Amino acid sequence: MSYLLFGYGYTATTSGWSKWIQFNNTAYVENDMLGNLAYASHVLLAIAMILGGSLQVLPSVRNRFRKFHRINGRIVVGLACFISLAGMYLIIFRGTVGNLFMHLLTSFSGLVILVSGYMSIKTARNKNFTAHKVWAIRLYLAANGVLFFRLMIFAWFAVFGTLGVNTEDFTGITVMCVSLASYVLPLLMAEWVRDSNKHLKPIIAFPCACMLLVVSAIFLLGLFAIAAGSWYPSVVR
Numbered sequence: 001m002s003y004l005l006f007g008y009g010y011t012a013t014t015s016g017w018s019k020w021i022q023f024n025n026t027a028y029v030e031n032d033m034l035g036n037l038a039y040a041s042h043v044l045l046a047i048a049m050i051l052g053g054s055l056q057v058l059p060s061v062r063n064r065f066r067k068f069h070r071i072n073g074r075i076v077v078g079l080a081c082f083i084s085l086a087g088m089y090l091i092i093f094r095g096t097v098g099n100l101f102m103h104l105l106t107s108f109s110g111l112v113i114l115v116s117g118y119m120s121i122k123t124a125r126n127k128n129f130t131a132h133k134v135w136a137i138r139l140y141l142a143a144n145g146v147l148f149f150r151l152m153i154f155a156w157f158a159v160f161g162t163l164g165v166n167t168e169d170f171t172g173i174t175v176m177c178v179s180l181a182s183y184v185l186p187l188l189m190a191e192w193v194r195d196s197n198k199h200l201k202p203i204i205a206f207p208c209a210c211m212l213l214v215v216s217a218i219f220l221l222g223l224f225a226i227a228a229g230s231w232y233p234s235v236v237r
């Protein structure tokens with residue numbers, strides 16, 4: 001969120017949004033107003049969505065401020081759906097790095113966001129809070145897929161360099177596996193965690209806890225690598 005705020009937000013107010021190409025070379029294209037608006041709304045609304053979404057998953061906020069949770073939840077779902085539709089527009093009309101398989105996986109996560117957003121509101125309105133929690137977690141994981149991708153690929157760069165990555169068009173076996181691990185695996189892992197919570201058998205719960213520990217370590221490494229190698233240098237120029 002700090003990267004988006006101090007990078008995209010600050011640059012837009014001080015130097016204008018055409019300077020956004022310092023963050024991403026598809027961020028601004030001359031004479032493509034609609035595409036630029038789609039990109040701008042995509043990244044700027046993400047700031048509000050990340051903040052609002054994080055408050056939704058905090059039990060202390062959820063339990064003490066129920067009305068806030070209800071209103072904020074609708075805003076977060078609306079933002080996530082809008083951001084996803086803008087993202088799909090960008091992939092189709094502006095294009096991005098990667099191949100069709102990766103574009104389909106990102107679009108799949110956009111679809112999961114739309115469906116989970118709808119279902120999490122529907123189940124809450126029907127007061128089916130067990131199902132609501134399941135759909136809200138799916139929404140949260142799918143909406144964070146783009147972040148998981150960046151953390152995992154930078155963790156890989158930190159350890160293995162560009163092994164398995166075609167740096168010219170950002171394809172290759174590593175990028176495809178990391179795409180799968182970012183957009184599909186977290187959803188499957190959430191089902192596993194839910195199942196292991198249900199049975200509470202050590203034989204299921206222990207490997208599940210170990211897996212979460214490994215994922216946390218990868219994310220932590222990725223966070224250091226992307227902050228030092230990409231976010232910080234592109235903001236502080």
Ligand code: HEM
Pocket residue numbers: 004023024026042043046049080083084085086087088090091095096097106107108109110111113142143144146
């Ligand atoms: C709601 C979840 C999402 C969030 C929070 C999000 C956030 C972002 C952010 C912060 C960027 C700028 C990246 C940077 O400067 O490094 C970005 C770029 C982009 N996003 Fe998303 N995004 C989401 C979902 C999607 C979806 C579902 C799609 C497509 C189906 C998509 C397509 C794109 C594209 C094409 C770019 C341009 C950057 C590139 O070429 O890599 N996003 N997104």
